[in-house]
Amino acid sequence: MEYIETIIVKYLTGTITDTENDVLQQWLSSSAEHRKLFEQICNDTTLVARYRSYAAIDEVAAKRRFLARVYPQKLHTFVRRTWRYAALLIPAVLLSLYVYMNREVEPAPEFTLTEVQPGESQAVLKLDNGFEMSLDSTSKSIQFDESVTAEMMSGTITYMPRATKSTIEYNTISVPRGGEFRLTLSDGTRVHLNAESSLRFPVVFTGGERKVQLTGEAYFEVVPNSSSQFIVEVAGTRVRQYGTVFNINAYDGRPEVVLVSGSIGVTTATAGAEVRLAPGQRAFCDDKIMVTDVDVASYIGWTKGRFTFDNRRLDEIADILTRWYDTPIEIDDKSVAEMRFTGSVSRSATIHHIMNAISYAQGVEVAVVGDKIKIYK
Amino acid sequence: MKDSEHIIQAINRGDIEAFKQVYALYYSVLVTYANSILADSEDMGEDIVQDVIANIWEAKTQFASYSSFKTYLYNAVRNAALNHIKHQGAADKYIEYLQYEYTPFDYSGVNVEEIYRQLFALIDHLPYRCREIFLLHMEGKRNEEIARVLQLSVETVKTQKKRAMAYIRANIDKSLLYE
Numbered sequence: 001m002e003y004i005e006t007i008i009v010k011y012l013t014g015t016i017t018d019t020e021n022d023v024l025q026q027w028l029s030s031s032a033e034h035r036k037l038f039e040q041i042c043n044d045t046t047l048v049a050r051y052r053s054y055a056a057i058d059e060v061a062a063k064r065r066f067l068a069r070v071y072p073q074k075l076h077t078f079v080r081r082t083w084r085y086a087a088l089l090i091p092a093v094l095l096s097l098y099v100y101m102n103r104e105v106e107p108a109p110e111f112t113l114t115e116v117q118p119g120e121s122q123a124v125l126k127l128d129n130g131f132e133m134s135l136d137s138t139s140k141s142i143q144f145d146e147s148v149t150a151e152m153m154s155g156t157i158t159y160m161p162r163a164t165k166s167t168i169e170y171n172t173i174s175v176p177r178g179g180e181f182r183l184t185l186s187d188g189t190r191v192h193l194n195a196e197s198s199l200r201f202p203v204v205f206t207g208g209e210r211k212v213q214l215t216g217e218a219y220f221e222v223v224p225n226s227s228s229q230f231i232v233e234v235a236g237t238r239v240r241q242y243g244t245v246f247n248i249n250a251y252d253g254r255p256e257v258v259l260v261s262g263s264i265g266v267t268t269a270t271a272g273a274e275v276r277l278a279p280g281q282r283a284f285c286d287d288k289i290m291v292t293d294v295d296v297a298s299y300i301g302w303t304k305g306r307f308t309f310d311n312r313r314l315d316e317i318a319d320i321l322t323r324w325y326d327t328p329i330e331i332d333d334k335s336v337a338e339m340r341f342t343g344s345v346s347r348s349a350t351i352h353h354i355m356n357a358i359s360y361a362q363g364v365e366v367a368v369v370g371d372k373i374k375i376y377k
Numbered sequence: 378m379k380d381s382e383h384i385i386q387a388i389n390r391g392d393i394e395a396f397k398q399v400y401a402l403y404y405s406v407l408v409t410y411a412n413s414i415l416a417d418s419e420d421m422g423e424d425i426v427q428d429v430i431a432n433i434w435e436a437k438t439q440f441a442s443y444s445s446f447k448t449y450l451y452n453a454v455r456n457a458a459l460n461h462i463k464h465q466g467a468a469d470k471y472i473e474y475l476q477y478e479y480t481p482f483d484y485s486g487v488n489v490e491e492i493y494r495q496l497f498a499l500i501d502h503l504p505y506r507c508r509e510i511f512l513l514h515m516e517g518k519r520n521e522e523i524a525r526v527l528q529l530s531v532e533t534v535k536t537q538k539k540r541a542m543a544y545i546r547a548n549i550d551k552s553l554l555y556e
Contacts, residue, residue, distance in 0.1 A: 005491045006549065012496060012515075015546045037487060047496075048512050054409045054497045057423070062408075063400035065427060070393075070434050114420050154526050184528060304505045352420065 008041065056349035061357040068360070107370030113352035116373075119195050119324045121155025123181035126172040135173070135181060148186065148203050156182040161204045168206060174198035175216075178326030180302075185212075189230065192219040192303050195323040196251070217249040219303045222262075237285040240265045240274070247300050251319070257283045258299040301344060307354060308344045314358070314375065317341060325351045328372040336364055336375055381443035388446065389439045396434060404430070406494040407454045414458040414475060421461055429453045451490055499545050510534055511541040 007024050010016040016024065028035050123135040125142075133142070135157060142150040142157075151158045157173070175181050175193045182192045186204045193199055197216025205228065214234040222230045222241045232239040234248055237255045244262030248255055257266055259281055265274040266283045275289045282294040301308025307324075309317055315337035318329040324347060331337045339362050345354045355366045355373070366375050387395035404426060411422035429450065432438070440446040463472055500508060506527075513523045520538075524531045 003491075004487055006495060008487075008492050009495045009499070010545075010549060012492075013499065013542065013545045013549075015542050015549065034487075037489075041489065041492065045516075048516050050409060050413075050493065051497050051500055051512065053412070054405050054493070055501060057405040057408050059400050059404040062404050062423060062427060063397055066396065066400065066431060066434075067393075069427075069431055070396075156528060158528065182528075190528070 008038070012042070052348065056346045056353060058345055058353055058357055060343075061353075061360050065360050109368035110371050111368060113355050113366070113368060113373070114350050116325050116327050116351035118348050118350065119178040119180055119326070121181055122179040123173050123175045123193065125157070126174065128169050128171075155180070156184065158184040159186040159203060161186040169203045170200055171203050172198055172200040176326075177323050185210075187225065187228075187230075188223040190221040194218065194302055195326075214248060214250065216251055217247070217302075219245075219247045219300060221245045224262075235285075237266060237268045240267070246277075247303070249299070251323075255283075255285045256299075257285065258294060258296060260296050260300060302347065305347050306344050307347055309341050311340045311342050313337065314339045314341060314362070314364075317358070318375070321351065321354065327351065329375065330369075330372050331375045333376055336362075336377055339364070385440050385443050385446055388433070391434065391437060396430065399430060402498070403450055403494070406490060406497060407450060409493070410451065410490050411454050411458045414455065415461065422458075425457045425461065426454055429457055447488070447491065451488065495549070499548060502548070503541050503544060507537045507541050507544075510537045514538055514541075 004024075004027055007016065007020050007027075010020055011024060028038055121136060125133045125135050127133075135152060136155075142152065148159060148161050151160065173181060173183060173193065175195055175197050177196050179195050180193060182190065183199070184190050185201055187210060189210070191199060191212075194217040197214070197218055199212055199214050199218060201212040202210075208228055210225070210228050210230045212230075212232055214232050220230075220232065220241070222244050224244075230241045230244075232241075232248060234255045235250045235253050237250075237257075239246070239248060239255075239257055241262065241264045244264050245260040246262075246264055247258045247260065249258075250256070257264070257277065259277040259279050261279050263276065263278070265276050266285060266289055267274045268285050268287075268289060270287055271285070271289045275283060275291060277283055277291065280293055280296055282292050282299070284290045284292070295310055298308040298310035307317075307320070315331055318331055318337075321327075322329050341358055341361060343357050343361060345357055351373070355375075358364065358375070359366045364375055364377055366373060368374075384395050384398060388399070407426045407429070408422040411425045415421055415425075432453075438449070440449065459472060459475055462475065500511065503511060509527065510523055510529075513526065518526070520531050520534045523529075524534045527534075529537075
């Protein structure tokens with residue numbers, strides 16, 4: 001006999017069978033209280049919001065915390081092992097003691113970690129004539145002229161060409177810290193812009209090339225068109241696509257291009273010949289172009305609403321979190337900055353989830369000091 | 378013997394693997410439950426649930442059946458949350474109200490939290506796009522609306538919805554226990 005809870009779940013998800021529905025109806029008709037409860041559940045408008053907060057909870061980090069608590073002997077080995085190295089640290093301890101004695105009083109925390117909200121859909125649209133418009137999640141329609149309109153809805157903007165044009169007009173969409181934005185260009189190509197990034201593109205593509213300029217990070221799903229190449233120019237690097245999905249991260253001026261599917265070619269001013277990437281490869285563009293095989297998931301996790309870190313340094317992670325949460329994070333200790341963290345956490349949660357995960361996994365402390373977050377031993 | 382009884386025997390033995398499974402199955406939904414009672418002091422939910430589970434391990438609590446284990450989890454979390462509020466000096470009347478409002482087992486004998494748990498575990502395991510579409514669908518949005526919001530074709534929305542339901546059908550009976 002199945003539990004009534006499961007039958008209700010089946011009803012809610014529209015997967016109930018006729019026999020189960022009979023059971024449900026019988027259960028409903030057996031008592032007025034059953035009916036009342038059932039109606040409450042069916043009309044619960046907070047269900048999805050409740051799911052979102054459920055999904056933001058990191059049960060893997062919690063499990064690790066539990067294991068650390070019930071298996072303290074593991075910690076003992078850690079302490080014993082660490083003790084051997086502790087002697088080496090005495091000068092450092094003396095130094096920090098000195099610093100501590102001479103410290104200025106630490107500023108009081110101005111917020112708590114649970115108050116640091118994640119980024120949201122927001123951007124600024126700049127037209128050729130200098131006119132600026134702020135974009136958010138509201139719906140509106142932007143009329144440029146008879147040749148093109150743009151439709152905005154829930155954090156995306158879609159350019160819809162109506163007629164061809166001879167003069168090329170450019171738009172720039174800039175996303176601030178704590179933001180992200182999606183757009184569909186006039187050829188149907190989709191671009192997801194991450195925080196602190198911008199894209200300059202022609203309102204309507206014309207001629208034999210579709211060329212856009214990027215700063216920061218973006219994820220591209222390019223609509224193939226054999227008569228018009230799609231080219232991304234980013235920090236002195238050109239990414240030319242051949243019908244493709246890829247991610248470009250150029251926050252530090254050295255573009256990192258990861259190919260998800262299709263085929264792209266990468267050139268830089270200094271590297272000379274074009275380097276072709278196969279899906280699952282990453283090109284790191286410095287003076288030379290270096291190609292390695294990577295796990296694509298950790299590079300595009302952000303487009304799916306997650307932070308996915310695969311053996312990333314804490315100082316790099318701090319930069320990424322600062323851009324999304326628009327809150328400075330400081331790591332003074334070099335050994336902490338160089339620690340490596342692996343894990344995946346929802347981007348829609350407040351910052352304390354990821355901070356907890358890092359703190360438990362690496363055994364570091366996280367605290368709010370004044371207007372910033374500090375990670376330390 | 379059913380899987381559900383196996384896991385209870387393993388918990389009674391103090392098998393760490395069974396406890397890991399409890400985290401995968403119950404942790405998130407218990408935290409959501411605790412937080413719904415705690416309202417203002419939301420960051421306590423995780424601590425409360427941690428204590429409840431760790432306490433089972435430390436006190437070597439034994440359970441007669443899977444359903445008594447479930448009852449214990451929800452009740453223990455609820456009581457711990459109410460205690461926390463009491464210690465913060467809430468008025469007796471408020472505690473009484475909460476006690477009534479957040480009984481996991483409704484007067485009809487149905488465990489509402491258990492409905493959330495099964496539903497959320499199923500949704501959580503849908504592929505990303507499928508899940509977003511299904512959530513909008515559960516919010517009562519029509520196919521056309523969903524297609525517009527997510528910039529997909531109505532056909533894609535329909536296919537993804539079908540995929541979601543097929544997945545749920547295939548996994549719902551397992552979701553009682555496994556994620």
